[in-house]
Amino acid sequence: MLIVYALLGFTISFLTTFISTPRIALFMNNRGIVGIDVHKSSKPKIPEMVGISMLIGFSMSLVFLSIATPESSNTYLAVLISIVVAALIGLFDDFKDLSPTLKMLLAMLSGFPIIALRVYNPRPIIPFIGRVRLTIAYPLAIPIALSVTTNAMNMSDPVNGAMSGSASIILTLLTIAYMLTGNYTAFLVSLALLGATLAFYFYNRYPAKVFSGNVGSYAVGAAIGSLVVTCGLEVVAVIAMLPQILNSYMILSTTGGFKGKKDITVRPTRLLENGSIEAVKDQQAPLTLVRMILAGSAKTEREIAREFLALTVFSSILALITILILPPGG
Amino acid sequence: MKDTFWIYLNLLIAWISIITGFYLLATLVDYMRRLSSSTILNLSEVLITVLLFLLWLFLWRLLTIKLFRNTISQKST
Numbered sequence: 001m002l003i004v005y006a007l008l009g010f011t012i013s014f015l016t017t018f019i020s021t022p023r024i025a026l027f028m029n030n031r032g033i034v035g036i037d038v039h040k041s042s043k044p045k046i047p048e049m050v051g052i053s054m055l056i057g058f059s060m061s062l063v064f065l066s067i068a069t070p071e072s073s074n075t076y077l078a079v080l081i082s083i084v085v086a087a088l089i090g091l092f093d094d095f096k097d098l099s100p101t102l103k104m105l106l107a108m109l110s111g112f113p114i115i116a117l118r119v120y121n122p123r124p125i126i127p128f129i130g131r132v133r134l135t136i137a138y139p140l141a142i143p144i145a146l147s148v149t150t151n152a153m154n155m156s157d158p159v160n161g162a163m164s165g166s167a168s169i170i171l172t173l174l175t176i177a178y179m180l181t182g183n184y185t186a187f188l189v190s191l192a193l194l195g196a197t198l199a200f201y202f203y204n205r206y207p208a209k210v211f212s213g214n215v216g217s218y219a220v221g222a223a224i225g226s227l228v229v230t231c232g233l234e235v236v237a238v239i240a241m242l243p244q245i246l247n248s249y250m251i252l253s254t255t256g257g258f259k260g261k262k263d264i265t266v267r268p269t270r271l272l273e274n275g276s277i278e279a280v281k282d283q284q285a286p287l288t289l290v291r292m293i294l295a296g297s298a299k300t301e302r303e304i305a306r307e308f309l310a311l312t313v314f315s316s317i318l319a320l321i322t323i324l325i326l327p328p329g330g
Numbered sequence: 331m332k333d334t335f336w337i338y339l340n341l342l343i344a345w346i347s348i349i350t351g352f353y354l355l356a357t358l359v360d361y362m363r364r365l366s367s368s369t370i371l372n373l374s375e376v377l378i379t380v381l382l383f384l385l386w387l388f389l390w391r392l393l394t395i396k397l398f399r400n401t402i403s404q405k406s407t
Contacts, residue, residue: 001355127349128356137376239348242341246394253391279402288397295401296333307334314338318345325349 011232013195057196090218186231
């Protein structure tokens with residue numbers, strides 16, 4: 001029965017997102033909610049905030065799972081509310097362009113449904129150490145963890161398909177990890193979340209027909225964060241997200257803290273006349289993952305996106321190896 | 331992939347250092363549990379973890395910037 005629920009959860013999430021994405025894109029296009037694809041010479045206008053379709057996909061599949069397996073409905077509900085809260089913050093950011101500090105603080109709110117519904121296990125499993133009891137520290141760390149994942153995914157959307165593609169890879173890894181560790185509730189949730197990101201990647205990959213907007217990247221970040229906080233395997237998820245963490249950490253540390261796009265005077269990359277992109281050599285420019293990828297030579301946007309995903313596959317393989325060194329009982 | 335090899339190397343070093351850090355922490359905690367009372371021990375465990383994490387962040391930043399500058403300077407020559 002588990003396989004049937006897993007497949008249905010995935011299919012509902014995938015199909016809902018796959019069908020709703022072009023419709024939402026058309027809606028956004030008709031209302032002039034478009035963004036310029038800056039990495040292309042023709043500067044095409046692409047429908048923005050279409051990531052709402054993933055939110056619909058997540059919601060439909062989680063509602064299905066809570067009907068199919070009501071014993072875990074609190075977990076599904078907590079994950080769903082976290083995603084909705086993060087998506088609303090992203091939506092607000094899309095319209096109001098929030099300051100980075102405020103974004104970081106507001107993203108913490110997405111952790112509160114998990115604390116309120118008490119669907120976390122304050123005993124994370126750590127390699128070589130085993131289960132550690134963090135009765136007080138764990139709930140305090142949940143809003144921070146959610147803020148980190150939402151902002152990390154939000155900052156990891158520089159080229160077509162980078163965010164949705166890397167989220168799909170991370171969720172695939174987590175699905176395998178939960179299956180291997182026998183956590184079947186988590187397996188159902190991660191497979192359901194994977195359906196939406198995979199369907200969205202189909203439209204968002206190079207050359208992108210849609211942009212997710214902050215609403216989409218926040219929802220995806222909260223989906224991964226809330227899944228891990230409620231279902232465990234925290235260290236494995238951190239390893240899988242190393243490229244996204246490296247990207248966010250280096251941006252923050254080389255720009256001297258939380259700064260908006262307007263405050264960064266030197267751009268990290270520049271579009272060349274032949275359509276390829278090169279890294280800016282100015283030391284004042286923020287050190288982003290894309291700038292690192294371009295450090296050796298100029299590349300096309302397609303090559304950058306491919307490299308971005310290859311790095312996530314590499315870190316996911318490292319995460320998979322990490323599962324093998326987790327103490328038994330994880 | 332040739333000119334992005336350093337990023338893979340960077341991620342690999344980060345992963346090895348995280349795993350080694352956990353191993354060191356496990357050994358240290360095991361050693362300390364034999365020496366001290368549990369209350370002081372829990373506080374010192376947390377402090378050591380935080381200090382190790384901050385040290386790791388600092389070293390990872392240094393390594394990334396060093397590798398990046400090395401790669402981008404080779405491009406200009």
